[in-house]
Structure formats: structure tokens, C-alpha cells
Amino acid sequence: MTALQAPRTTAAADPVDAPGPSRPSRLHRPSWSLTLLLALASLTVLAPLYVTVSMAFKTSEQSVDGNAFALPAPFNPASFAQAWQVTDFPVALAVSVLVAAITVALTLLLSSAAAYAISRNWSKRAFRWSLYYLLAALFIPFPVTALPQIQLTAALGLDGPVGVGILHAMFQLSFATLLYTAYLRSVPIELEEGARIDGASTVQVFTKIVLPILAPMNATVGIFAFLASWNDFMLPSLITSDPAQQTLPVVQNIFQSQFGTDYNVAFASYAMAMLPTVVVYLVAQRWVISGITQGAVKS
Amino acid sequence: MTSQLPLAAAPGVADAQRTPLAASDQRRRAGSRRVDLAYYVFLVPALAAFTLFVVAPAVVGIFYSFTDYAGFGTWSFLGLSNYQALLADPEVRGSYAFTLGFAVVTVVLAQVVALALAIALTSRIRFATGLRTIFVLPLVLSGIVVAYVFSYLFSNTLPAAAAAVGFAPLEQSILGNPDLAWLSIVVVSAWQTIPGAMLVYTAGLSAVPADVYEASSIDGASTWRQFRSITLPLIAGFVLINTVLGVKGYLGAYDVIVGLTNGGPGTETRSVAMTIFSGFTGGDFAYQMGNATVFFVVTVLISVVQLLLTRGRAIRL
Numbered sequence: 001m002t003a004l005q006a007p008r009t010t011a012a013a014d015p016v017d018a019p020g021p022s023r024p025s026r027l028h029r030p031s032w033s034l035t036l037l038l039a040l041a042s043l044t045v046l047a048p049l050y051v052t053v054s055m056a057f058k059t060s061e062q063s064v065d066g067n068a069f070a071l072p073a074p075f076n077p078a079s080f081a082q083a084w085q086v087t088d089f090p091v092a093l094a095v096s097v098l099v100a101a102i103t104v105a106l107t108l109l110l111s112s113a114a115a116y117a118i119s120r121n122w123s124k125r126a127f128r129w130s131l132y133y134l135l136a137a138l139f140i141p142f143p144v145t146a147l148p149q150i151q152l153t154a155a156l157g158l159d160g161p162v163g164v165g166i167l168h169a170m171f172q173l174s175f176a177t178l179l180y181t182a183y184l185r186s187v188p189i190e191l192e193e194g195a196r197i198d199g200a201s202t203v204q205v206f207t208k209i210v211l212p213i214l215a216p217m218n219a220t221v222g223i224f225a226f227l228a229s230w231n232d233f234m235l236p237s238l239i240t241s242d243p244a245q246q247t248l249p250v251v252q253n254i255f256q257s258q259f260g261t262d263y264n265v266a267f268a269s270y271a272m273a274m275l276p277t278v279v280v281y282l283v284a285q286r287w288v289i290s291g292i293t294q295g296a297v298k299s
Numbered sequence: 300m301t302s303q304l305p306l307a308a309a310p311g312v313a314d315a316q317r318t319p320l321a322a323s324d325q326r327r328r329a330g331s332r333r334v335d336l337a338y339y340v341f342l343v344p345a346l347a348a349f350t351l352f353v354v355a356p357a358v359v360g361i362f363y364s365f366t367d368y369a370g371f372g373t374w375s376f377l378g379l380s381n382y383q384a385l386l387a388d389p390e391v392r393g394s395y396a397f398t399l400g401f402a403v404v405t406v407v408l409a410q411v412v413a414l415a416l417a418i419a420l421t422s423r424i425r426f427a428t429g430l431r432t433i434f435v436l437p438l439v440l441s442g443i444v445v446a447y448v449f450s451y452l453f454s455n456t457l458p459a460a461a462a463a464v465g466f467a468p469l470e471q472s473i474l475g476n477p478d479l480a481w482l483s484i485v486v487v488s489a490w491q492t493i494p495g496a497m498l499v500y501t502a503g504l505s506a507v508p509a510d511v512y513e514a515s516s517i518d519g520a521s522t523w524r525q526f527r528s529i530t531l532p533l534i535a536g537f538v539l540i541n542t543v544l545g546v547k548g549y550l551g552a553y554d555v556i557v558g559l560t561n562g563g564p565g566t567e568t569r570s571v572a573m574t575i576f577s578g579f580t581g582g583d584f585a586y587q588m589g590n591a592t593v594f595f596v597v598t599v600l601i602s603v604v605q606l607l608l609t610r611g612r613a614i615r616l
Binding site (some may be wrong): 029030031032034035037038039041042044045046048049051052055066067068069106110111113114116117118120121124127130133134136137139140141142143144145146147148149150151152166167169170171173174177201202203206227230231232233234238248249250252253255256263266267270273274277278280281282285288289292293 | 435
């Protein structure tokens with residue numbers, strides 16, 4: 001977070017700096033040409049999204065005319081109702097929510113508890129090595145373990161959303177534990193010591209004192225885990241055996257085999273699949289950006 | 300200290316001698332006590348779950364790579380013959396060549412664009428926040444859905460546009476073109492991963508003090524000179540972090556490829572991950588586990604080489 005606030009602070013400091021020297025350097029004036037260039041570049045992001053939304057509101061006839069950028073005429077919101085039915089949207093959405101909830105809950109719970117134990121017993125070899133052990137997963141890409149994991153989840157009866165959530169959490173675990181451990185090792189222990197003198201047990205210290213301290217880290221780890229889980233196609237498509245229990249990204253593949261030219265329905269479905277994370281992002285932008293930045297920089 | 304158990308004493312003292320006061324206090328206290336059982340209760344679930352769901356499957360899979368296991372039924376030892384066959388398998392070699400080539404091209408493209416965007420967004424521009432909001436958007440979208448959207452653009456919109464301006468090479472969908480299909484995967488993978496790299500660069504650039512630039516511009520340094528002599532050396536650590544993370548991600552590419560070409564035309568754009576997964580339906584379980592083991596070694600080696608390069612150069616925030 002500090003990293004992201006930094007540019008704003010420097011920008012805010014500029015008006016103070018600017019009047020100081022005799023001539024305002026060109027660095028201090030906002031550049032309109034660069035702004036324009038960036039605005040043009042942003043079309044590479046916006047254009048595919050515009051096509052998605054505009055195609056979704058077209059009729060089947062208009063959607064095959066090849067002019068993806070034309071505005072919908074006539075305006076046809078019925079595609080969404082069709083897409084809703086075809087993909088069984090409410091079910092897929094519920095499955096996605098379940099998978100993401102399991103992933104986030106397991107990741108937060110397992111890794112914060114483990115990181116607490118590790119950081120407070122860092123002098124003990126067993127705890128230190130536990131962290132190194134968990135970190136090994138940073139080097140294990142999913143394809144390496146996929147085949148045996150498919151067998152394992154099937155054998156345990158976890159070849160559905162629950163198994164997908166567990167496996168998603170497993171791939172977040174090392175990273176999350178690393179973030180938590182680094183954070184906890186920088187937090188002074190005095191607060192915990194005080195509580196212990198007042199007779200609090202280790203469990204009480206964790207739930208009453210450590211967890212609240214971890215709140216900003218929870219947001220970082222949680223957002224990271226949520227996005228990774230919600231958007232994944234590879235793992236659920238391989239682990240979940242019942243097509244009726246597939247997540248939102250996976251059910252989109254129905255438009256590759258059926259409904260060949262009903263592009264409007266396909267795009268309405270894509271738009272609905274994109275909407276949840278876009279809304280989360282726009283509402284909680286600061287947290288998402290700081291979460292991603294911290295996560296990547298600290299790794 | 301005298302009450303310490305003999306075993307715990309040595310590391311505790313050693314720690315205390317080379318750590319600052321507050322920390323050594325805490326270490327000594329922790330070291331002098333038997334570890335509270337509760338700490339094990341906190342630690343064990345993570346370790347147990349991780350062992351069961353990740354480590355055990357990895358070990359079992361590597362074990363099977365030395366057998367003729369088909370994914371079910373009985374099996375017998377084969378020794379290294381799966382590996383010998385893998386090295387000679389043109390399909391497997393093709394998937395490695397494609398995956399490595401794709402990863403290198405994409406990481407270069409994505410890093411150059413991400414750095415350029417980060418520099419532009421941290422410059423003095425209008426609407427910086429709004430523009431950043433837009434540029435980060437691809438990061439929160441599902442790769443497979445994005446790939447489906449681009450698949451339509453590549454197979455319908457792009458050929459139509461090419462036909463309109465009379466540019467023959469693109470009048471057919473590039474997704475069906477054995478020579479060009481990989482480009483579509485590069486473009487979409489870069490599109491999706493540029494925002495993450497851009498955010499890391501933004502963090503790196505904001506840590507570079509502004510007065511360094513002012514001093515150099517007073518000395519008459521050009522913008523390019525400033526970039527080469529100030530910006531680039533100061534964010535070298537971030538470049539390497541991004542490259543390591545990027546390459547690791549691209550090597551495991553799957554979603555975007557499934558959404559665009561599904562490995563085609565033929566097996567031109569089949570990634571290693573796709574080849575490995577074919578072992579589950581194709582009855583080549585043990586063979587593809589050998590492939591997975593090779594893939595594991597390759598990714599670890601690449602990551603280690605890159606990490607050795609980052610050593611000591613990474614700038615911590």
C-alpha cells in the first residue's frame with residue numbers, strides 16, 4: 001500500500017515544489033500529448049470489452065454480419081435471458097461462489113495460523129523448515145501434480161467444487177504463508193506479551209490480538225486467492241467430473257460446441273461471466289491494486 | 300539462561316548474539332521455553348493438507364513415471380524407458396519448443412509494454428487514475444473468457460478488416476494458420492499479464508526519488524539518457540522479479556490456449572501443460588507423468604537461473 005500511495009504523495013508535493021525554482025520545468029506541466037497517447041493505447045483494453053457488450057445486445061442476425069464494432073440495432077436484451085438459461089447461470093454462479101469461498105477461507109485460515117506458529121518459533125528448526133517446505137510449492141506448477149491430484153480427489157469423493165476449492169487453496173498456501181510470516185516477523189511482540197501476562201492462552205492471543213493485526217494482510221491474501229480461484233479454468237475443468245457442477249468460466253465452453261452462430265448469446269454469457277470481478281474491482285479498486293502489487297513485489 | 304535445556308541453549312545464544320536487542324529478547328524467551336502445543340495445532344493443518352494434496356501426489360506421480368501405469372489396474376517397473384521415449388517423441392519436443400518460444404517472446408513483449416505504460420502513468424499526465432483503472436482491468440478477467448472474446452475477433456473481425464483494406468495474409472483467420480496461430484496466444488497472454496507487471500513497475504518507479512531526475516535534467520540529460528542511466532538501473536530488481544513470475548506463468552499456459560486454438564492447428568500450439576493433461580484421457584498416465592517430471596525440472600531450473608540473476612539486485616519496498 002505504501003508503494004501505491006507514494007506516487008500520489010509525490011504528485012501532491014509538486015505544487016509546493018513548482019513555485020520554488022525560477023522557471024517551471026517542463027516536467028511539472030501535465031503532458032497532454034502523452035495523455036492522448038495513453039488514451040489511444042487504452043483502446044486496446046476497451047475495444048474487446050466494448051465488442052463483448054455490444055455483441056451481447058445484438059440480434060442473432062446482426063451478430064453474424066461480421067461488423068463487431070457496430071452498435072446493436074435493434075437493441076436486443078433477450079440474449080441475456082437466453083444465455084442465462086443455456087449456461088444455467090444461477091447454478092454456475094453459485095458453484096463459482098462456493099469454490100471461491102472455500103479457497104479464500106481455507107487460504108486465510110491455514111496460512112495465517114501456520115505463519116503465526118512459524119514466526120513466533122523462528123528459532124526452532126522444525127518451524128523454520130516448515131516454511132521452506134511450504135515454499136517448495138512455489139516451484140510446483142499445477143500440470144506437474146495434476147494427474148495424481150485428479151485421481152486423489154476422485155478417490156476421496158472430492159471431484160467437485162469442494163475439491164477444486166481445496167486444491168486452489170493449496171496453490172495459494174505457500175505464497176500466503178510467506179506474506180503472513182514476513183509481516184508477522186516485522187510486528188513487535190510486546191502486545192502479545194502483555195496479553196500473555198494477563199493470562200491469555202496462545203489460542204486467545206491469536207484470535208484476539210494477532211488476527212486483528214493481520215487485517216490488511218488478510219485483504220491482500222484474500223483478494224489474490226479470490227481472483228485466482230474465480231478466474232481459473234484449468235483446475236475445475238479437470239477436477240470436477242459432473243458438468244452440472246462447473247464454475248462460471250468453465251460453462252462458457254458450451255458456446256464452442258453448440259449454438260455455433262448465436263454470437264449474441266455467447267457474448268451475453270461472456271459479459272455476465274466478466275461482470276462480477278469487474279464490479280468487485282471497480283468498487284474495491286484500491287484494495288485490488290495494492291493487493292496485487294504487494295503480492296507480486298514481496299514474492 | 301541457566302534454566303535453558305541444553306539442546307535449546309546453543310541456537311538461542313547464537314541467535315541472541317547477532318540480532319538486535321528487542322528481537323533477541325523475544326528469541327531468548329521463546330527459546331528458553333518448551334514450545335506451546337497450541338503452536339503445533341496452528342502449524343500442522345497447513346502442513347498436513349499441503350502434504351496430502353500437493354506433495355504426496357507429486358511423489359506418487361514421479362514414482363509412476365518409472366512404471367507403465369495406465370491410470371488404473373496393475374503396473375510394472377519400466378525403469379527409465381518412459382524418459383527415453385519422451386526425449387525421442389516429436390510431439391513432446393514440439394510442445395516444449397512451442398512453450399519455451401512462446402514464453403520468451405511473450406515475456407519480452409509484456410515487460411516492454413508494461414514498463415512503458417508504468418512510466419507513462421507515473422509521468423505528469425491528465426486522468427492518471429482513470430487511465431490506470433482501465434489498464435488494470437484485464438487483470439481481473441478470466442483468461443478463458445477473454446480468450447473466447449479474442450477468438451471471435453481473430454477469426455471474424457480481423458479477417459474482415461484485412462479484406463476491407465486488401466491485406467491478403469490476414470484475410471483468413473490467423474487461428475487456423477500454422478505459422479501465425481502462436482501470435483494470437485502471445486497477444487492475448489500479454490494482454491492479460493501486462494497489468495500485473497505494470498503495477499509492479501509502478502511501485503518500483505515511485506520508489507525512485509524525483510530529485511534525481513531534476514538534477515539530471517539540470518545537467519542536460521535527455522529523456523532517453525535518464526531512462527537508460529537512472530530508471531533502468533534503479534528498477535532492475537523489479538524487471539527481474541517480473542520476468543521470473545512472467546516466465547513461470549507462461550510456461551504453464553493453458554486457459555488462453557484452450558480458448559484460442561485448443562492446441563491447433565494440428566498440434567502447432569500445444570503447450571506442455573496440454574500434452575501432460577492428455578495423459579489422463581489418453582491412457583498414457585505414466586508416460587505423461589514422466590513428461591510432468593521433466594517439466595518440473597525444467598521450470599525449477601529456469602526459475603533458479605533467474606533467481607540467481609536477481610540475487611542481491613532486488614529492491615525491497
